[in-house]
Amino acid sequence: MADNRSEARLAVSRLACDLFWERGVAGTSGDDIAAAAGLSTRTIWRYFRTKESCVEPMLARTVDRFIGMLQRWPPELSLAEHLAADSAAYPLTPQEVADEISAMRIATMSTSEPALRTAYLMVHDQMERGFIPVIADRLRLEESDLTVRLCAAAVTAAFRVVDEDVSHAVIVEGKAVTAQEALALIDRAIQEATNGRLGGPVTP
Structure with missing residues (x-):
């Protein structure tokens, strides 16, 4: 039942993201989202606390995919090497490509939509918690260590x-940014943000 509810919420989330992009947040109501999903408005409010929070399951799916990528990071590879190899080993499905595009749209909209920004940042808080065990393992420290957090x-x-x-x-x-360019930016950002603690291979 829980899995069915999660999948139902994700389906609604994808539709809501499309509606927000097409009509704007102000131009999209809970009734509109319910109609697109073929559900009652009452059901929408059982699934979500606000219309803007409807974006969270779709954003969370993209976050989970990236965290999964980091969880597969072997100690002998640098981050750049791993990102390139992992992207080749786990190519995006058409649905994942669509989700990535929707996530980028929500990211751009969130800069001018405070309620949407709240949902966007809440998902990034989830990302931070997901990073902790990966970083702790990489640095060989406890998850509660201040450096890890x-x-x-x-x-x-x-x-x-x-x-x-x-x-x-x-x-x-409307610029073309290749996957390789995006991954290179991620590699650089993580190394610079951690003063080089993360990014390289782990020495035995």
């Missing part, structure tokens, strides 16, 4: 900046 916060902030910059370039300016 500071690195997780810094990495999350760095990733958000890259996400917003790339999203603006692609969605607003």
Whole structure:
């Protein structure tokens, strides 16, 4: 039942993201989202606390994919090497590509929509918590260690900046940013945000 509810929320989330992009947040109501999803408005409010929070499951899906990528990071590889290899080993599905585009649209909209910004930042808080065990393992420290938590916060902030910059370039300016260029930016951001603590291979 929980999985069915999660999938239902994700389906609604994808539709809501499309509506927000097409009509704007102010031009989209809970009734509109319900109609697009073929559900009652009452059901929408059982799933979500506000219409803007409807974007969270879709954003969370993209965050989970990136955290999964970091969880697969072997100690002998640098981050740049791993990102390139992992992207080749786990290519995006058509749905994942669509989700990434939607996530970029929401990132650009969140800069001028405070309620949407709240939902966007809440998902990044989830990302920060997901980074902690990865960083702790990489640095060989306890998850509660201050260095680990500071690195997780810094990495999350760095990733958000890259996400917003790339999203603006692609969605607003219409620039072509390759996957390799985006991954290189992520690699650079994480290394700079952690003063080089993360990014290179782990020495035995």
